[in-house]
Structure formats: C-alpha cells, structure tokens
Amino acid sequence: MLALDGTQRSDPAGTETQRPGLTPQHAGAPLIEVSDLSVRFGAVTAVSSVSFSVAKGEVFGVVGESGAGKSATARAIIGLLPPTAKIAGSVRYKGEELVGASKARLRQARGAQIGYVFQDALTALDPVRTIGAQLVEVLNVHGHVSRRDGLERAADLLAELKINDPVRTLKAYPHQLSGGMRQRAVIAAALIANPELIIADEVTSALDVTVQRKVLDLLLGVCAARGAGVILITHDLGVVAQTSDRVAVLYGGIVAEEADVFSLFDNPRHPYSGALLNSMPRLGDQGVFEPIPGSAIQVFGDLRACPFADRCARVADDCRAGVPAPFKEGGTTYRCLHPLEDTA
Amino acid sequence: MKGLLDLRGRQLPNPIVALAIAVMVGFALVAILAPLISPHPPNAQSLMLRLRPPGTEGYLLGTDQLGRDVLSRMIYGARISLSIGVIVMVLTAMVGVAIGLVSAYFGGWLDTIIMRIVDIWLAFPFLVLAIALVAVLGQGPDKIVLALVLSSWPGFARPVRGEVLQLREREYTLSARALGVSPFGIMFKHLLPNIMPTILVLSAIDLGYNILALASLSFLGLGMGAETATWGGMLSSGRNYVATSWWLAAFPGVAIFLVVMSSNLIGDWIRDIYDPRSPFRAARNQAAGEARAARDAAAEPNV
Numbered sequence: 001m002l003a004l005d006g007t008q009r010s011d012p013a014g015t016e017t018q019r020p021g022l023t024p025q026h027a028g029a030p031l032i033e034v035s036d037l038s039v040r041f042g043a044v045t046a047v048s049s050v051s052f053s054v055a056k057g058e059v060f061g062v063v064g065e066s067g068a069g070k071s072a073t074a075r076a077i078i079g080l081l082p083p084t085a086k087i088a089g090s091v092r093y094k095g096e097e098l099v100g101a102s103k104a105r106l107r108q109a110r111g112a113q114i115g116y117v118f119q120d121a122l123t124a125l126d127p128v129r130t131i132g133a134q135l136v137e138v139l140n141v142h143g144h145v146s147r148r149d150g151l152e153r154a155a156d157l158l159a160e161l162k163i164n165d166p167v168r169t170l171k172a173y174p175h176q177l178s179g180g181m182r183q184r185a186v187i188a189a190a191l192i193a194n195p196e197l198i199i200a201d202e203v204t205s206a207l208d209v210t211v212q213r214k215v216l217d218l219l220l221g222v223c224a225a226r227g228a229g230v231i232l233i234t235h236d237l238g239v240v241a242q243t244s245d246r247v248a249v250l251y252g253g254i255v256a257e258e259a260d261v262f263s264l265f266d267n268p269r270h271p272y273s274g275a276l277l278n279s280m281p282r283l284g285d286q287g288v289f290e291p292i293p294g295s296a297i298q299v300f301g302d303l304r305a306c307p308f309a310d311r312c313a314r315v316a317d318d319c320r321a322g323v324p325a326p327f328k329e330g331g332t333t334y335r336c337l338h339p340l341e342d343t344a
Numbered sequence: 345m346k347g348l349l350d351l352r353g354r355q356l357p358n359p360i361v362a363l364a365i366a367v368m369v370g371f372a373l374v375a376i377l378a379p380l381i382s383p384h385p386p387n388a389q390s391l392m393l394r395l396r397p398p399g400t401e402g403y404l405l406g407t408d409q410l411g412r413d414v415l416s417r418m419i420y421g422a423r424i425s426l427s428i429g430v431i432v433m434v435l436t437a438m439v440g441v442a443i444g445l446v447s448a449y450f451g452g453w454l455d456t457i458i459m460r461i462v463d464i465w466l467a468f469p470f471l472v473l474a475i476a477l478v479a480v481l482g483q484g485p486d487k488i489v490l491a492l493v494l495s496s497w498p499g500f501a502r503p504v505r506g507e508v509l510q511l512r513e514r515e516y517t518l519s520a521r522a523l524g525v526s527p528f529g530i531m532f533k534h535l536l537p538n539i540m541p542t543i544l545v546l547s548a549i550d551l552g553y554n555i556l557a558l559a560s561l562s563f564l565g566l567g568m569g570a571e572t573a574t575w576g577g578m579l580s581s582g583r584n585y586v587a588t589s590w591w592l593a594a595f596p597g598v599a600i601f602l603v604v605m606s607s608n609l610i611g612d613w614i615r616d617i618y619d620p621r622s623p624f625r626a627a628r629n630q631a632a633g634e635a636r637a638a639r640d641a642a643a644e645p646n647v
Contacts, residue, residue: 080522111524118522123515128537137533141524189523 029095031056031197031229032077032114037089037099039072039081039253045299046072048253048323049089054229056196059220061244061261062233063276065296069253070233074199077231078114079106093197112142115190115228117219119202121182125174131185132170135192142193157188161218180211187219191226198223199231204239216243237280241265249273252297252307254323259332269332269339272308306336314338361613364606371603375423384413386420386573395589406591408582417573418595424574425603428485429554432492436554437547439493440500441539445531447501448508459505462498470495474557478566485568488561492554499553500546507539541618548611552604559600575600 030053039047047069054060064070075081077091079098091098093113098106110116118124126134135157136150145153151170158166161184174182183203190198200219204212220243223230232244240247241261248258249272257270268274278290294311305320306312312319316338324335329342357365374381383402390411398406398414405414447458465473477491511517512535520530561567562576570577575596582592 078522080518107524107526109524110522116519116522118515118519120515124519126516126520126534126538128540129534137520137525137529138523141526141529186519189519193524 030054031058031094032231033090033092034073034077035090035092037073037076037091038087039069039076040086041084043300045253045301045303046085047076048299048303050248050250050253050255051326052248052255052258054197054231056229057224057227058246059223059230059232059244061240061247062231062250063235063237063240063247064250065235067296067298068250070235070250071201072253073250074116074201074231074233077199078110078116080110080116108142111138111190111195112193113195113197115193115195115198117187117190117198117200117203120206121179121186122174122206124186125182125189127174129173130170131172131174131177131188135170135185135189138189138192154188154192157192157222158184160222161188179207180215183207183211183215184218187215187222191222194226195228196226197229197231199233201233202235203232205234205236212239237276249276252299253303254307254335255326255333256308256336257332257334259334263330263332267332267343269329269342270308270334270336271312271314271338271340273334274340275311275313314340357613361609364609364613367602367606368610371422371599372426374419375426378419378423382413382416382419384416386417387412387571388416395585395592397589398591405595406589408578408592409585409589414578414591414595417578418575418599420573421575421578421596422599424485424568424572425555425558425600428489428492428558429551429603432489432496432554433547433551435489435493436496436550437500437543440497441504441536441543443497444501444504445508445535448505449512449527449531449535455505458501462502465495465498466502468495470499470553471557471560474561475564475566478561483566483569488558488567492557496550496553499550500543503542503546504539507542508535511535511538541614545611545615545618548607548614552607552611555607556600556604559596 033053035051036049037047037051038045038049046067050069050073052060062070062073072081072085076085076087077098079101081087087099089099093109098109101109125131132151132154135154136145136147139145139150139153154170155166158169163169163181163184169177169181169185174185177185183206187203198219203219204216207215216239220230232240234240244261246258246260247264249256249264249270251272257264257268257273259269264273265277268277272292275290275292279292281289292311297307297310299307303323305322306315306324309315309319318337324337326333326335327339383404390407392411393400393403393407394409394411396403396407396411398404400406403413403415405418408414408417443458447455473495474491477494478487481487481491512530517530517534520534525533558567558574559576559579562574563580565577565580567574567577578596579593579600582589582594582596586593
C-alpha cells in the first residue's frame, strides 16, 4: 500500500531520503531489556506492562501521542522519575537489574552507560556555565580527567558532530549558540562518556524543520560509529520511518504494536497503528488524511480494557472485557483482538 | 561564574550608585589604612583638651569628653564596623545559603523542619535576638560575630530556598542528573552559580544591616567593651553631650548613615542589573540578541 514504485521499499514513509545507521544484523544478547514495566503517578497509570528490548547498534523507535507514556518509560529506565512515581517490572541493562538499584549505581550508569538526550536544548543546558565546563563535568563524574584532556575530548566530539569551531564553542555560554548548536552540545553531553545506550527523547521537536534532519543524522551517525543502541522517542512517524530499525507504538501506556519498521508501515496490525498511519500526510497522496476520532486517553487505576476501545472503528464487546494479551505473528507483536488484515 | 562578575558591556551605575560605591570604597580604604592615616592613637587622652569643637588645631573633628581625637576614633571605628560587617556577611551567606540549598533540593520532611525553624527564627525581631544572644555569649568581637550570624542566617536561607525550588525543576537540573551528576554536584556546580545574583543582592543589604546592628549593640553597651572605638559606642556616649557638643554624636551618626545607605543602594543596583524586567537590562538583552543573530548568521550559513 505504500511502496510508490512497487519494487523499492527502502523508505516506508515515502520521503525520499537515506536512512543512516541501519545495520541489518543485531546479533547477541540485548543491551537493554524492559519487561512488564509499569509506572504510576498516584491514581494515574502512565505506563502499564511495557516490554521491549534493544540490541547493540540498533535504533529502536518509540512513537505515540503526548501522554502515551513515552517519556515516562524512558525516564523509568534510568530512574529519573520523581520519588512519587511507583515503578514495577524490570529493566535489565546487560542482564543487570536497574529497577530498585542503589542511587550510587544508577548515578554511575547514567551518562557512562546510558546517555539521555533531552528535548529542549535551551533549557537542558545550565545557562551560567560554559559548554566546555558542562561537558568536562560529565567526564569528571565518571572518572577523573584533567581539564585539558577533558576539553580535548569534548572538542573532538564536537568536531565529530560537525561543529565548525569546537574550541570557541567550548568557551561559549548556551545563550551564545544557535538552536542547532545547542542541541548538538546537549547530544555531546550525553555521548561524551561513551555510553552504549542512548535515549533520545524528542531530540528534534524543539528545532526548526531544516535543522531537525541534520541533527538527527549526526546523532545517529555517531551512535552507529560507536555501535551504541538508540531508543528514539518521537511523535513524528516520518522520523521513525527514516531512522529506526524496529518500532514500538505506545498508546495509553501499553505497547499497542511492536514491529520492524517495514512491517509496521506496510502492514500495520493494530488499528491504532493503522489509524496513525492514515492520519499522516504522504508523498504522492492526494487524498484526505483521516484523523483519529476522540482524544488521547488518560488511564486511572488499573487498565481493564483495551485503551483504544473508545476511539477504535473495529471495537467489539470483548475489547472492553480486558486488556488484550500480546499476540506474536511473524516479526510483529500486537495487543488487539480484532487486528487489521495481514496484507503481507 | 566568570560571566557573572564580568561587568564589561554592563550599564554604568547612575550617579547616586556611583557615589555609594565611592563612599564604600572610601570607608574601606580608611579602615585598611587606619594606623597610617589616623592623626592620634584612638585611645590617647589629653584631658587638657576636652570637648574641643571641630577645627581645633590638630583635631579636625574635635575631641570628646576625655580629650580623645574624634577623627582618629572614627577611623578606627570604621575598621571595626566594616571588618565585622563583612565577616558576618560572609559567614551568614555561607551558612544561610547552604541551609537554603539543602532544604530546597532535598525537600520533604527535611525542608519542612528547616523551614519551620526559619519561621520561628524570623518571628523574633532581628535585633532583639542578637541582644539576647550577646547577653548569653558575652562581649568581644568573636561573640558579636557569632551572635549576628546566628540571628541573621534565615534572611539568606528563606529566599535561597525559594529560588532553588524553582531552579531544581528546570530541565538542566534533570539533565545533569541524567548524566550522573551527584546531588552535591548539582547543588554547588549548577544551582549555586544560578542563584549568585540573589546572593549578591542579599549580601550587600546584609552588610548594611550588620553594621547597623553592630552600632546598635555598641550603643546599648553590648558591643566590644568600653575602650574600643566603635561608631555605636561613640554615638552612645556622645548622646550625653549632644546639647553642648554636637560633634560627638553627629559624626558617628553620619558615618553609620552613609555606610548603611550606600550598601543598600549598591544592593538595589545589583538587583537591577540582574532583573530582566528592569529597563536597562532589557535594552542590553536586545543588543546582545542582535549581536548574536548577526554572529550566527555569519558563522553558520547552513544551520
């Protein structure tokens, strides 16, 4: 339904661009394994039994609307949620359990093993300290380096991120840089201690469209060069199509569907994935987008039905009887009792 | 940090503030150079020359009831006033800021307890508390410093806490945590530099309060001991002669007024510099924004 010429399917979204950092083989044990992760803030359930795993060198996309539980999932992984959040389930980094790990262990993991890139580069940098000081600080937190060595490594990394004048940039304060430069500085802070997993939380949403692609390519390029795994959180299906190997579609705190990127775009099984794809403009499409009726759900207490039931065109009585169990078919896992037809 | 104290490009202070700064610098120089510039030892008595008016040969500001040179005592008084004022300011800032930072950053029950203590502390009038503490601790410069620090730290802790409560919710605090920075690293490397403007303003105003408090304590006889020349002590003993020898009380009074007024004006000025709503701050930001836009356009045509 998507391939424009019927033969080439290198870009499922139909935007004619190359995908950087895609490696076909992801052998070996997963880098991070999330299983049955649930997050609650008081009565609100942000995430309910989310499971997925990311391998080394893999780009794993997480898509969903605002409030679908994307950021809550990501922050639960590195223990960054406020103390009021109740977390259940398991997050294993190379086999080591991180949920309930000591504060000291989590601090050590943050930055050095799992890097987190924040959405808004303007606010993610300390306004009164230079970029250099902030980058060297991350190195110092994870083992002492001299100021000179630290600045040298920081300059190398900024050069790798295609910043023209790294030395001057290191001496600059955040307000002296443009948006794209700032975002690259934030990326540098997340990468400088060589973490093996990068969580990129809406990294490009605050940027100008023209800068978005460039910054994303740089981030994924550096990650690919180091063989790091990436969890790419976004609400932009186009970004996922161009960059991710596998994708999880989150809705109402559950993984509605998880599939490799081609299967998802060509052959979505969960009605929500299908609706999401139909609401997205595509190249060559003259037709009308179909918006999804209703608005995103906020889950209170335990989830007792399919969260998408109220907005779903295929809803039936059994959808409200309980949360559908994950159903695995080929490379796709979906949680739906009345899935879209398999067109593959 | 360097950026905070970098005054290049900042608007010059208006004439009144300039005068205030000049007054403070002048008093500081007098205090530092006291032994060199004072015409007489502060406690040298010449009972033949009691209560001489200002302008008497060799006694520019006159003499007191024991024939001591008022100018020399004023100069040594500046030494005591400013040094104790500054020491108390620095210690109070350190104690108050540390308590406010820890209280706001960790929050929860710790914050509740600390803030209730602050409430209780602030319920006592500052000077009454200081007097009570000096009465308990006894006289002497170290006791005075301790008493003033103990009675004024909530003045720092409360506003610092308020500001940190805001800043710790900023994304850069979360970002620093996400990169593995420890709570103390965040407090002292990220939060502290960001509240420096507030600390500077509080400190400048605190200096004035300290000098006034020291003068008040000396006036009440709770200060440094009778023979030490202090402005407050001179004011107090000059009070008995105010009808006949006005200069005994007038000069120390004027000195106290000038120093306290100046430190308050300087505090206001620092606040204006950092207040984004103040008019010249806005003008400066606009200029900086234009310069940045021009530089970015020149440096990065593609991004």
